[in-house]
Amino acid sequence: MTxxxxxxxxxxxxxxxxxxxxxDGFRPIVADNGSTDGSREIARRHGAxxxxxxxxxxxxAVHAGMLAAGPGDGVVCVLDADGSFDPAELPRLAGPVRDGAVDLVCGRRRPTGVRAWPLHARAGNAVLARRVRRATGLPVHDIAPMRAARHDAMLALDLRDRxxxxxxxxxxxxxxxxxxxxELDVTYRPRAAGTRSKVTGTVRGTLRAIHDMRAVLAR
Structure with a gap:
């Protein structure tokens, strides 16, 4: 179970x-960050x-979910809960990690339209991804919110940003x-109707995310 x-x-x-x-074979863990709209109850009713x-x-939220995960098959995935990604694509990301071919698979967002990924957010992401490529040599073009890795290896990295x-x-x-x-291409759709991203939904949210990421680069 993943x-x-x-x-x-x-x-x-x-x-x-x-x-x-x-x-099948993928077990959802909803790491709820203080929802007030009934998200927790809905998640439980749907088996999470x-x-x-x-x-x-x-x-x-991600770190708490990582601590709660396992033992399973040793692989853990992370996926935004806003409906912009299709969980049906998870086996394609988890497979290379499970097979030992790679240590981390990142989903490179391929938006279905401008509504899925506003231009201001896409531009900020591209700038940061280019800096990562130059600094590390990693073949990444997206600061990926959909990914798969070994669970024990993820925890061993001892990530500190919250x-x-x-x-x-x-x-x-x-x-x-x-x-x-x-990096593997994944489809990126508009969020569920009536909701707005905490990051890409506003210029302010995007700037806040870029600020946090620049702080990481500075460290």
Whole structure:
């Protein structure tokens, strides 16, 4: 069984579709970051394990989910809970890690349209990804919010960022550790109707994420 960590904050509109698409052999763990819209109850009704994460922040939610995961088959995936990614693509990402071909698979977002990934967010992501390539040599073009890795190896990286810098810190730490990293295209859709991304939904949210990631680069 492969655990799937789903960081969640007020994603009630997306969870039914998302959890119904979870492939056989993949076990969802919803790391709830203080939802007030019934997300926890909806997740439980759809068969997910739910853990409460009092500390706010994307990295805090993912880290708590990582601690709750396992033992399973040794592989853990991370997937946004907003309905922008299709869980049906998870086996394609987890497979190379399970087979020992690579240490980390990152999903490179291929948006279905401008609504899925606004230009301001796409541009900020491209700048950061280019810096990562130059600094580390990793073949990445996206600071990926969808990924798969070995569970024990992820925890051994001892990532410390608890905000939006977490995915960037992961890439930098993976490079330092000599990980084999592969990037695979994944479809990126608009979020569930009536919801808005905490990052890409506003310019302010994007700037906050870039600020967190620049702080990681500075460290």
């Amino acid at each position: 655990d799937v960590v789903l960081p969640c904050l007020n994603e009630a509109a997306a969870l039914p579709w998302l959890l119904s698409r979870m492939p 394990r739910v853990i409460d994460v009092p500390r706010r922040g994307y990295g805090a 905000r939006f810098g977490y995915p960037l810190e992961l890439l930098l730490a993976a490079a330092r550790a000599g990980w084999r990293v592969r």
